Amino acid sequence: MATTVIPFGPQHPVLPEPIHLTLKVEDEIVKEAVPALGYVHRGLEKLADIRDYHQMITVCERVCGICSMIHGTVYSQCVEELMGIEVTDRAKMLRVIWSELHRMHSHLLWLGLFADAFGFEALFMQFWKVRERIMDINEATAGSRVIVSVNIIGGVRADLSPEQIRWILSELDTAEQEIKALQDTIMNDYSVKSRTKGIGVMTYDQALELGAAGPTLRGSGVAQDMRMLGYGGYESLDFEPVTEPDGDCWSRSTVRFREVLQSIDLVRQAASKLPEGELAVKVKGNPPEGEVYQRVEQPRGECVYYVRGNGTKHLDRLRIRTPTFANIPPLLHMVPGCELADVPVIVLSIDPCISCTER
Amino acid sequence: MFGSFIKKSRAKSPWIMHFDCGSCNGCDIEVLACLTPLYDVERFGIINVGNPKHADVLLVTGTVNHRNKKVLKNIYDQMPEPKAVIAIGACGTSGGVFREAYNVVGGVDKVIPVDVYVPGCPAKPEAIIDGVVAGLAKFAQKVEEAK
Numbered sequence: 227m228a229t230t231v232i233p234f235g236p237q238h239p240v241l242p243e244p245i246h247l248t249l250k251v252e253d254e255i256v257k258e259a260v261p262a263l264g265y266v267h268r269g270l271e272k273l274a275d276i277r278d279y280h281q282m283i284t285v286c287e288r289v290c291g292i293c294s295m296i297h298g299t300v301y302s303q304c305v306e307e308l309m310g311i312e313v314t315d316r317a318k319m320l321r322v323i324w325s326e327l328h329r330m331h332s333h334l335l336w337l338g339l340f341a342d343a344f345g346f347e348a349l350f351m352q353f354w355k356v357r358e359r360i361m362d363i364n365e366a367t368a369g370s371r372v373i374v375s376v377n378i379i380g381g382v383r384a385d386l387s388p389e390q391i392r393w394i395l396s397e398l399d400t401a402e403q404e405i406k407a408l409q410d411t412i413m414n415d416y417s418v419k420s421r422t423k424g425i426g427v428m429t430y431d432q433a434l435e436l437g438a439a440g441p442t443l444r445g446s447g448v449a450q451d452m453r454m455l456g457y458g459g460y461e462s463l464d465f466e467p468v469t470e471p472d473g474d475c476w477s478r479s480t481v482r483f484r485e486v487l488q489s490i491d492l493v494r495q496a497a498s499k500l501p502e503g504e505l506a507v508k509v510k511g512n513p514p515e516g517e518v519y520q521r522v523e524q525p526r527g528e529c530v531y532y533v534r535g536n537g538t539k540h541l542d543r544l545r546i547r548t549p550t551f552a553n554i555p556p557l558l559h560m561v562p563g564c565e566l567a568d569v570p571v572i573v574l575s576i577d578p579c580i581s582c583t584e585r
Numbered sequence: 586m587f588g589s590f591i592k593k594s595r596a597k598s599p600w601i602m603h604f605d606c607g608s609c610n611g612c613d614i615e616v617l618a619c620l621t622p623l624y625d626v627e628r629f630g631i632i633n634v635g636n637p638k639h640a641d642v643l644l645v646t647g648t649v650n651h652r653n654k655k656v657l658k659n660i661y662d663q664m665p666e667p668k669a670v671i672a673i674g675a676c677g678t679s680g681g682v683f684r685e686a687y688n689v690v691g692g693v694d695k696v697i698p699v700d701v702y703v704p705g706c707p708a709k710p711e712a713i714i715d716g717v718v719a720g721l722a723k724f725a726q727k728v729e730e731a732k
Contacts, residue, residue, distance in 0.1 A: 236653070236656055237604055237635075237637075237656065237660060243605050243610065243613065244604075244605055244606075244607075244653060244656070264652045265607065265650075265652055265653040265656065266605075266607045266608075266647070266650075266653075267607075267650060267652065267688050268607060268648060268650060268683045268686045268689050269686040269687045269688040269689070270683060270686055272686060272687055273683070273685065273686055285682055285683075288609040288611070288681075288682055288683070288706075289609065290609055290610055291608075291609040291610035291611025291613070291614065291707060292610045292611075292614060294609075294611070338621075350621075351621055351622055354617075354618065354621035355621065355622045355623065358618075358621070358622075358623045361618075371615070371707075371709060372611045372614060372615065372707050373611050373706065373707060579610065581607075581608065581610050
């Protein structure tokens with residue numbers, strides 16, 4: 227059988243971002259996928275030489291627009307640990323609320339794009355309609371829809387008043403009903419299942435061996451969630467990692483769907499436990515010599531930040547390892563053996579965030 | 586007669602194509618949000634297409650780097666004349682927060698001619714729609730000028 231080479235990307239209708247896959251195809255079956263990256267590489271880790279440690283928050287939030295809040299949080303946590311700053315409990319809990327709102331909007335966005343990948347445009351529109359409620363909450367509380375920029379070193383810059391919290395909770399009640407109305411379609415619909423069940427299978431052992439992260443890992447039945455480490459305000463919240471056993475595209479989409487509902491629950495818990503206190507601690511001086519690691523859970527999985535200070539206002543080194551980077555080997559394992567028409571579905575099922583990966 | 590029909594409908598119902606050229610996703614998801622129920626630009630006859638050969642208006646988000654500038658130029662060259670280019674967000678207009686990074690060439694106008702600049706980091710959907718409307722006026726003018 228002759229081998230045909232089909233280029234997939236960097237500009238492709240289902241991909242919001244540029245990634246290139248060279249697909250080697252025999253008949254309709256993909257035999258091999260070779261990735262090519264670097265279309266979004268900006269070199270922002272090096273910007274730490276030019277921007278001081280306060281300005282770097284702005285840069286870190288723009289590693290990825292979809293999970294910007296969580297990038298800002300983990301960077302602030304790193305510098306705070308390096309400088310020995312104790313953040314107030316209220317600031318920690320406010321960070322949790324905005325982080326979970328970000329996770330919800332990221333997952334709803336992904337569920338929509340995923341529906342679009344198998345050609346279900348009505349479902350795409352429905353998920354994005356619900357998502358606008360979350361974007362309205364972001365805009366009303368922080369002033370911006372996507373990049374909320376609430377983190378500063380030492381705490382947060384915006385507060386939530388009791389009226390705002392009541393309004394957020396009532397919006398979330400409506401959003402929860404609207405999301406649950408879509409549950410039957412994304413989980414049980416015959417045509418959705420025929421495009422996602424048994425496609426791109428990765429077993430429990432393979433997921434561990436290939437080093438998958440986040441919902442891709444939990445979709446294969448591994449109960450690993452960095453929020454269980456109890457960083458920030460998560461130690462006082464009660465939740466279990468969401469897992470699905472099958473390891474196919476359906477499992478990964480179901481994990482994300484259930485995580486949206488879990489995030490609503492976490493926002494409710496955080497709002498009920500929101501303590502009184504200052505928003506931010508005053509920060510003096512520069513980061514001392516030393517190094518810090520932090521691991522947090524992004525919508526896409528585990529994100530690791532490494533920060534090294536040298537006593538000046540510029541950081542010596544900033545290193546970011548993002549979840550999509552970990553999820554590319556599992557993707558290359560899932561693609562061979564599938565049909566060409568299933569490639570967009572499988573690529574989207576790891577929730578690729580290329581601007582995170584390449585920075 | 587057929588020529589005048591095409592001329593009229595081209596400016597009335599422009600097809601847009603979106604290319605992410607090294608953006609942080611913030612502007613990309615706002616471009617997509619323009620197509621969804623709350624903003625819904627399809628009611629103005631604007632359709633998002635994936636093929637540059639079908640497109641009239643190119644929306645570009647993000648900074649240009651040394652690897653994707655060839656892709657951007659290639660996509661621009663594949664679009665049929667007349668065409669309009671809209672650079673979205675601070676990165677697309679000037680390089681934004683990344684302008685000093687080593688792999689960043691700068692704004693979109695370093696590689697292809699740009700008709701409209703939409704500011705914002707990320708640009709709001711309202712601003713993007715406003716930019717597209719301004720771009721369509723320029724596009725209609727170009728259609729007029731092209732015999």
